[in-house]
Amino acid sequence: MRIRREWPGAVELDVVTQEGQARALAYPALVGRPEPGDTVLLNTTALAMGLGTGGYAMVVAIPERLPEDPQGPGHLVKARYTPLQATVFGADEQDSPHHDILAEADSLDGMPVVVADLHSALPAILCGLYGSRPGARVAYVMLDGGALPAWFSMSCARLREAGWLCGVVTAGQAFGGDVETVTTHTGLLAARHVLEADVAVVTQGPGNLGGGTRWGFSGVSAGEAVNAAAVLSGRPVAALRVSEGDRRERHVGVSHHSLTAYGRVALAPARVAVPELPGDFGRRVIEQVGPLGERHELVPVPVDGLHEALKNSPVRLSTMGRGLEEDLAYFLASAAAGRLAAGLLPQGAALS
Template sequence: MISTYLGKVSKVISKREKISVVEISTKNEKALAINYDELTGEVKEGDFVYVNKTARLLNLGTGGYDFIVANLRYEKFDNIKKGHIMKLRYTPFQINLLTMEEEKSPYHKEFDKFRNLEGFPVIVGELHSMVAPAALVLKKLAPDVKITYIMTDGGALPLYFSNAIYELKKIGAIDNTITIGHAFGGDYECVNIYTALIASKEILNSDVAIVAMGPGIVGTGTKYGFSGVEQAHIIDAVNKMGGKPVLIPRISFKDARGRHQGISHHTVTVLELCYSSCVITFPSMDSEKEELVKRQINSNTVFSRFDIRFINACDTAKYLEEAGFYVTTMGRSYEEEKEFFNACGAAAIYVASELLN
């Protein structure tokens, strides 16, 4: 279940708010490791630390990083904050946080006043790599729009693991972040998707919310065994609360796995699991690719329950370049997966033109 080792911090590679990347040395090897400063304290060169190397041993997609679990420099580490809601509950790393809903929060009473999202637009994505292009295109088309990113716990749990969100916040492409479930580290914390949607509209006065998991999706190669199934619940939640969900379909023509060619089987499964409907924004594509996607749509009756839109989103590349933002998904660039990123741009274009006027 877990593999740990004791090593020495031989070099601090980089530091930013709440997260450090360091080099760990042992007798046999050197490895890169992540230190979450709020969980295990500030790390310095020469520190002896216990490190979790489980994901690296299994060759999993953590960027090749190990994770520091304890620093021997601290006889005691105390970083208790306000709030009594526990995340990572009943694990050695359970942490207390002040969620927006709890009684000692200044926002507590606002949640009981809520009645309806009144058409509040919510862009729903499966992968974390969908957030940046959607936000950047939306801000380009509607510079004054206020965007809240809601990060679920389907992938990475600490928001500050995400380089993309750090950069998006820095340039003002995202205005606020909320982490829900067992995800943590957002500007605000909420217990679930329902209260996060309420907080986005009623408390933070956002114009749009973008909902997606943090970096790293869980997949098993089976129909239902992936953490992206959460999108069905999110779409239904948005509809139940009176919002307007817009789904970014997962599209690929470079993924070697046949189940992800054209429209990913993940997107199809999510649609099958939805009780309600939403808008799905497909980008216009080269004729051969678009014909394949349309054949997939026409051959599966599940799509008949949804509002399918094909949108010219070829300017997505220009908007990303103007923002100076380099995007990848599964290690592939815009040029390699332009339909994937244009689908994100299409959602932003639809929201900007149809739902924000």
């Protein structure tokens, strides 16, 4: 029916189906650009299942007007062996101008790497980081546990426009970033040596999968990212998933996602940012996070000034449908990790 809005890589539509009107999302690089009046083939899984993240019907094709064949370069296939597999130009493939750099790269040179469970932590981490080091150069490494196309993230697009990200690296099966890589390891190395970042932030793409069991959630990748950062001589900083507004008991205080990912999956030590939250809730967080101190360094981080910094975020803050004031503890914990990472950057020296 109409185009609602668009951002780099994505077009949001109003469509009519047999069931009525709906919102839909198209990625022009995959399917071409829909225009009012077009017939579109839709995947309506998100609508049928009532999924919270996005809630879009996804445009699979414009049958009467197929997109141009990709012209290359690029031989790296992502979303492999699915009907919508995409061929991208990988930074670490042989024809890439970055191949020689990454072929020799084996170290992050001590770069701080902030690791978080949810994509919604990204802008909050940046609020905390830029509040202390406004001149830092930050890259986002997007894992494939949530959305695969980086284009789905309106936050990434807005953060790039605001100059808060020097680039997006899509790792694993994720695609659509400024730099494409095969693994989390090459994603981190590309952030450092291709995008020349001072700090990398690593999370899943928008959306995550969890079955309510100890191990059955996509956020275990946070622990694996800590390991990758450490083995590459980076300095991992673990952002805690903390909530005072989640109705699910397993996520109140410090989420079991963080306790499992950092306490069981992360085999290398990290600095865990422990926000100094007030009152009984703050004491609960300290008590819950205590066992992580057997492997990691628990670093108390003051949260004074972070609420104001979060209010000035260039993108809307939201996690699981809750905004800043509805779950302030979540965003403060993420911002605290950014503040901790800022403190690891060299003082009084030019950043890379």
